[in-house]
Amino acid sequence: MIEALIFDIFGTVVDWRTGVAREAEAFFAGSDQTVDPIAFADSWRAKYQPSMEEIRSGRRGYTVLDILHRENLDATLAEFGLDDAVDDEGRARLNRAWEKLPPWPDVIPGLEALRSRYLLAPCSNGSIAMMARLARSAGLPWDAIVGADIARDYKPQAAVYRASAAALGLAPEQVMMVAAHNFDLAAAREAGLKTAFVSRPDEYGDGPVGTPDLAPSHDWEAVVPDFRALARQMGAAE
């Protein structure tokens, strides 16, 4: 029945907070600026949903996340009083932090097992360009890249899930959306997809950007602690 699994990326597959903080720390280590890298990551990420909401609402045409990230980086640098400290080339380099995020420890063995039985693809708000480079860096074994860029809109708009299934040549019910966020799964189910909830209690750390969904809000088809457990539940042995 299910032929493909598609995955939320930021928070579900990779640890954006640790990854962005690490890149920011390395970046500013070579300068005379003192920057709290975790606070910097949180401030940058806090602008993520509002920037996509401009597009979801129709107030702004589809703009790839790479550009939204860059605008949000510019605003974050201004907030931190670093407007004159980072030139355009430095900003472009810092913006690539999102292409170098570390996967959670269970992700690679879980995906390798799942791949023996299913097509696998990210269904992220990240662009194809970003997802391709992140896959290289993190070693993610995708068969294709679907998500926002395919639909030219942002999750949780129903079009993103439906276009992602269609791009894989499948009906919505042949595709399972995997995410650590109940709102993402609720939208995927509404669009006709199957759903799997994975706990990622450490996504937000102790920061102000959000709180993790520690428990499923609905009876998702799968509820698992990590990707290895998901592979077992989906009949894809390691």
Add this chain to the structure above:
Amino acid sequence: MIEALIFDIFGTVVDWRTGVAREAEAFFAGSDQTVDPIAFADSWRAKYQPSMEEIRSGRRGYTVLDILHRENLDATLAEFGLDDAVDDEGRARLNRAWEKLPPWPDVIPGLEALRSRYLLAPCSNGSIAMMARLARSAGLPWDAIVGADIARDYKPQAAVYRASAAALGLAPEQVMMVAAHNFDLAAAREAGLKTAFVSRPDEYGDGPVGTPDLAPSHDWEAVVPDFRALARQMGAAE
């Protein structure tokens, strides 16, 4: 300068004629029909360009190649007097021949070498769904899938090459199009991409569908006999 190589697939990366004939032969071996599998492959393929021309011309909205292939299969079966011999499920199975085509012998070692230095993606008229399954079957190490589905139009329309570069986050001149067909490279160059010509003298065999481009028609940036030579020329050692 060049950060990504994108590839024509049918004829350049895979041997569609041998592959489709092999699938047709296996399919009809289990029936009481006598079918010349090479003639069947040629007849099916002969309908390829005309069916896409309906979309390129604007007479028909964008329709994925999987559907065009299926319509062309139906017409081919009728031509061969097999209208009553193959049911809907059989036609769907036969249509998947395009997901199982064999790569030319130099393709995998060449791509593996190129991948050490460049992003690699198909830029085919095949859909994301078709390219993902073909990559699985043939072991093609793509970083992403670009091409017709991204642009919702068919090569050699300029939009396909431009949208493919943009989807990789690159300017046209940072991307090299690799193909065995001069018309494909001419369109890619017109769209601003770099170009590489690879000889595939056996693509059409002795059939009626086309004749191979034995020599480059222009001063393409690279002219090579196969993908291993392309890797060497592009500084990506095996």
